[in-house]
Amino acid sequence: MPNLTSKEFELLRDYIEKECGIDLDRDKAYLIESRLSGILAESGLSSFEELYYKLRIQKDIKMNEKVIDAITTHETLWFRDKTPWQILEKVLLPTYIDEIRQNKRSKVRIWSAGCSTGQEAYSTVMSIDSYLERHRIKDVSLDHFEILATDISHSVLEIARAGKYDSISIMRGLADEYKDKYFANEGRKWILTKKIRDRVIFKRFNLQNSFITLGKFDIVFCRYVLIYFSTQLKKEVFQKISEILNPPKGVLFLGNSEVFTDYEDSFVRMEHQGGVYYMVKESGV
Numbered sequence: 001m002p003n004l005t006s007k008e009f010e011l012l013r014d015y016i017e018k019e020c021g022i023d024l025d026r027d028k029a030y031l032i033e034s035r036l037s038g039i040l041a042e043s044g045l046s047s048f049e050e051l052y053y054k055l056r057i058q059k060d061i062k063m064n065e066k067v068i069d070a071i072t073t074h075e076t077l078w079f080r081d082k083t084p085w086q087i088l089e090k091v092l093l094p095t096y097i098d099e100i101r102q103n104k105r106s107k108v109r110i111w112s113a114g115c116s117t118g119q120e121a122y123s124t125v126m127s128i129d130s131y132l133e134r135h136r137i138k139d140v141s142l143d144h145f146e147i148l149a150t151d152i153s154h155s156v157l158e159i160a161r162a163g164k165y166d167s168i169s170i171m172r173g174l175a176d177e178y179k180d181k182y183f184a185n186e187g188r189k190w191i192l193t194k195k196i197r198d199r200v201i202f203k204r205f206n207l208q209n210s211f212i213t214l215g216k217f218d219i220v221f222c223r224y225v226l227i228y229f230s231t232q233l234k235k236e237v238f239q240k241i242s243e244i245l246n247p248p249k250g251v252l253f254l255g256n257s258e259v260f261t262d263y264e265d266s267f268v269r270m271e272h273q274g275g276v277y278y279m280v281k282e283s284g285v
């Protein structure tokens with residue numbers, strides 16, 4: 001396999017940053033080398049420079065998709081960190097349900113931004129469905145909740161849309177109670193029930209783009225995505241999230257190990273039983 005030269009590293013690093021915002025230092029050259037070498041082999045390319053040529057000069061769209069799929073990190077699991085769903089059930093859902101009953105709102109809109117293979121979005125739907133059932137709520141249903149899930153990577157969106165998981169992914173974070181209730185076993189795969197699958201709309205979306213076309217949201221999950229971006233891009237994404245969250249109570253969830261400084265202009269940091277969330281401020285407050 002050809003080695004990645006410094007010039008090739010710089011060309012591909014800049015290309016990757018421009019295409020998906022991922023900011024790779026020189027000490028991450030091994031990542032480009034290891035993740036893209038499979039593409040070289042399968043495409044019969046003899047160097048990383050040739051790959052760059054296909055991407056930049058020939059503007060090969062299929063190659064662009066392959067590179068994005070390979071360079072993005074898709075690690076995810078069911079109910080990752082647990083606290084966002086505890087906050088959803090203990091703090092947010094009771095308020096939304098009251099507001100729906102009082103005709104103060106007709107819908108709750110939720111966005112899983114950087115959804116990977118769908119676990120975050122589907123965990124949210126399962127959590128809402130089981131909450132409504134546990135509390136014997138009949139006048140509010142899943143129809144009141146709209147869940148959008150987006151990612152830049154085509155390959156993860158395909159898995160997410162199918163709602164089919166292998167036995168390793170199904171075990172990661174999913175309680176037996178949820179597995180038994182919401183999944184059917186088909187050979188080596190576990191298939192999510194249609195009722196939950198149909199609730200999520202999956203779309204390809206690059207977080208570097210404008211968010212205006214997506215509409216307004218009550219909850220945004222943007223977890224373990226921004227860690228790969230430059231400080232400047234992170235700042236821009238936080239700003240865009242603050243603009244599409246419904247004031248005064250729109251909520252942002254980050255990953256539990258992610259640190260968000262400089263949030264005070266747009267968000268109030270909230271805590272609930274060890275979990276953290278950020279509530280958008282009314283503009284100008």
Ligand SMILES: C[S@@+](CC[C@H](N)C(=O)[O-])C[C@H]1O[C@@H](n2cnc3c(N)ncnc32)[C@H](O)[C@@H]1O
Pocket residue numbers: 019020021022072073074075076077080113114115116117120150151152153156205206207208222223224225255
């Ligand atoms: C580590 S996963 C996190 C998945 C999920 N949010 C979670 O916390 O379990 C990060 C996801 O962000 C996506 N991603 C990376 N850069 C992106 C961009 N510029 N726009 C949209 N999605 C992006 C990746 O493809 C990947 O699926």
